[in-house]
Each structure stands twice: as structure tokens, then as C-alpha cells.
Amino acid sequence: MTFRNVSPGDVISGGARFVHAGLKGGEIVVTYGKPALVKSANLATQAASWGAQNPILATCAVVGTTGAVVLAAPGLATAPIISSMGFTAGGIQAGSAAAAAHSWIGNIAAGSAMSVGQSAGAGGSGLVIVNGAAQLGGAAMSVGSASVAWVKAKL
Structure with a gap:
């Protein structure tokens, strides 16, 4: 320039x-x-x-908000967890918990939790399963905390 x-x-x-x-x-x-x-x-x-x-309502607010965030953006929760377990885009990270489990299991069957984890770490179709499970958990957190708050308000 x-x-x-x-x-x-x-x-x-x-x-x-x-x-x-x-x-x-x-x-x-x-x-x-x-x-x-x-x-x-x-x-x-x-x-x-x-x-x-109001400790119960405060807890419900935090749990409900966290559940809504996980429901809306599951990758915020799943990506760090998948990575910390040792499932990466390049495969299973040496020395990780996933590597230890892989050495203990041996050959991995298609459709198993280990194969889903590998697929999720590589950004494949396993990521859909993992994110869907996280979203289900987020929805349960939001609905459950709202239910507890409603019951608390009625008592």
C-alpha cells in the first residue's frame, strides 16, 4: 500500500x-x-x-434462563463439553477421556454413544443428536423451573 x-x-x-x-x-x-x-x-x-x-424463585429464574439459552443455542453448551471430553474435528484427542474410553471399549460399533461423540466432535450428524439432546434438556429446565415457580406462587 x-x-x-x-x-x-x-x-x-x-x-x-x-x-x-x-x-x-x-x-x-x-x-x-x-x-x-x-x-x-x-x-x-x-x-x-x-x-x-426469594431463593427458590431466584434459582428458578437462573435455571429457566439457562434452559432457554440452551434451547435457543445448544452449541454454546455442547461444543465445550464435546471438546473437553476429547472429541475433536481431527478425531479423538490423545490422552483425553475419550481416548481412555476408546482404549477400554476397543472397536466402536456404528450408532453407539462413542461413535455419536466422534461424529459430533467432527461436526457430523452426531452433532445433531447431541444438540437435540441438549435442547431437550434445556426445554425440561425451562418448563421444570417455571412449574416450580408456579407451585411456589400458589403455596
Whole structure:
């Protein structure tokens, strides 16, 4: 990339404008950041207080929200789990839990949990099964926590 007809004065002028914009941004943060931080801290304190007074409902809220996230985006939960077990795109990772299980099992039968794990790790059709199971669990978490909260409200 070449720059034609750019003088050192142009570079210095542009740099000065950039620094000035940064300073102006800093003034905005100082002006509006502190009230926002105070409001956030107050909201967090109120939420913690409510959670301490209503531990069952707070737990239901956390579990229900987690279930809804897993239902909507199961890969957020399944990808780290599959990877940590040792199922990777290149196959089973040496020294992993999956490698230990594979050495204990020996030959892997088609359709087994181990073959589904291998397929899921490689991004194959096993991923559909694993994500579907996670979504089923997420739905159960959401419905179950809503049910517990409803029963708690009725008692």
C-alpha cells in the first residue's frame, strides 16, 4: 500500500484530531459513566437482595434462563463439553477421556454413544443428536423451573 501526496503535516494533523476525539470521548465517559455505574450497582444490589429473600424463585429464574439459552443455542453448551471430553474435528484427542474410553471399549460399533461423540466432535450428524439432546434438556429446565415457580406462587 502506498500513500501519495501525504505530507508529515497531514499525518500530524490527523493524529491530533484522533487524540482530540479520544479526549472528548473520555469526557463523555466521565460525565455519563459514573451515573450509569451507580445505577448498575444499585440494580445489582436490589437483585441480590431479592434473590436472598426469594431463593427458590431466584434459582428458578437462573435455571429457566439457562434452559432457554440452551434451547435457543445448544452449541454454546455442547461444543465445550464435546471438546473437553476429547472429541475433536481431527478425531479423538490423545490422552483425553475419550481416548481412555476408546482404549477400554476397543472397536466402536456404528450408532453407539462413542461413535455419536466422534461424529459430533467432527461436526457430523452426531452433532445433531447431541444438540437435540441438549435442547431437550434445556426445554425440561425451562418448563421444570417455571412449574416450580408456579407451585411456589400458589403455596
